[in-house]
Amino acid sequence: MPQSNADLIRAAKKVARFRRATDEVTFGHVGAALLTDKGNVYTGVSVDAWCGLGFCAEPSAISSMLANGExxxxxxxxxxxxxxxILPPCGRCREFIYQVTSDKSVKVILTEGREVPLGKLLPEQWQEKAFKRRH
Ligand SMILES: [Zn+2]
Known part of the structure; x- marks a missing residue:
């Protein structure tokens, strides 16, 4: 079943509810939703701890997708x-989306009516072969 941008935005908004887990940890400041090639939708929320740990909503949604074998x-x-x-993904998340998928055609929704391929937001990704190159 195809999902429209409005459907995905609605799914992200549904989980984007700022809440407190403990005195030190809040979550849900940002919510994310993604659509897989199988037509499934996975969501996730950001997590922020006072000590500086935490993560964005996108890797949270990606983790949920991976936990389901996609x-x-x-x-x-x-x-x-x-x-x-709608929040464009931060640089770390752009890289993470690419590393998980190896696919720069992944669409990033910037407004309900506008989506761009990941490659437009991440023209140069980290490359293992460059890392291994001798100086
Ligand atoms: Zn991020």
């Missing part, structure tokens, strides 16, 4: 719990 993302979106605004 790894091919068609589209992904993240929204701010405060105002519902």
């Amino acid at each position: 790894h091919r993302i068609k589209k992904i979106v993240a929204v701010n719990s405060r105002n519902g605004a």
